[in-house]
Amino acid sequence: MRQNPSFAMTDVGELRRLVDGNPWVTLVSRNDDGLVASHYAVLLDDERDDLTIVGHVGRPDEVVLGLGERELLVVVQGPHGYISPGWYGDVQSVPTWNFVSAHLTGIPELLSPEENLRVLEKLVARFESRLSKPRHLWQPPNDPSFVQKLERGTVGFRLTPTRVVAKRKLSQNKTPEVVETIIAELSGDGPYADPQLAAEMRRAHDAIAAARAAAESAPR
Template identity: 70%
Template sequence: MRQNPSFTLADVTEIRRVIEANPWATIVSSTDDGLVASHYAVLLDDDRDDLTIVAHVGRPDDLIHGLGERELLVVFQGPHGYVSPGWYGDVPAVPTWNYTAVHLAGTPEILTPDENLRVLDRLVERFENGMPEPRLMWQRPNDAAFVERLAAGTVGFRLTPARVVAKRKLSQNKPVETIESVIAALESEGPYTNRPLAAEMRRAQVAREGNRA
């Protein structure tokens, strides 16, 4: 991802927020057989306050990626969407796409079976806790043999990124009135209604105004 100083996202707290809110990630490797991409849910490592992540892949994706032997690129995609030139007013303009994205790259560490099991437990808890009646990993009708058999079909990893590229392209290079116009359009009913993107733009605008203060 090409970086642009106007759109750089460097605040670790904000990058963690993007990862936490958008855990469905794309995992990319460059292998002897070419590029390989997989898609898995990823969590921040709860023992760390940096950008270390934990996740798992199903077998044989560990072999396909050469997990632990080569660099991985893990891509998180935040709110994104189309921006019409008509929202800029009567000025020369072309369409664009606003987005937030985080790229983490590094060589992962393979988790022990016990560590992997704890990560899988956390993963289930992370998403089931929002349910009216959560079905956690160790609850009946699951039993220990069932859980351990499923876990054996996965390989967990921890990645402390050696390189981080994070970008928040949300019209920050436009005048304030243009940003407000785009936010209003995204919040209005229409073919490109996108309230999550509008909220992300508002967040970036508040941060920009705070930095100027």
């Protein structure tokens, strides 16, 4: 992903929020046949405070992806959506796409069966927690033999990225008035309404305004 300093996303806390809120990722690697990609859910490693993630793949994807042997690119896609040139006012303009995305690259560490099972338990608990009657991995009718067979069909991994490229392209190059118009359009009921993207723009631009105010009030 080509980086633009104006759109660079470097704050670890914000990157962790992005990963945590968008756990369905794309795993990209290269084997003898060329580029390969798979799609899985991941979690932040709750024993770390960096961008280390844990997850699993179904066999034989660990062979296809070369887990533990080659670099793995993890693509995290946050809120994104179409931005109409009509929202900029009566000026020369073209359509664009606003988005938040991160690329995490590194060589994954393979987990032991015991570690993999704990990750599987956490994944199920994480997503079931939103239900009124969550069902957990070990809950009947699942029994130990079923869960152990499930674990043997997967390979767990932990990845601490050695390279991170993240981009938050949210109309930072537009005037405050245009930004407010875009947020209003995304918050409305039009065909390209996207409340998540609107909220992400509001968060980013509030942070920019706060940083600018702090810089202007600092002693000189």
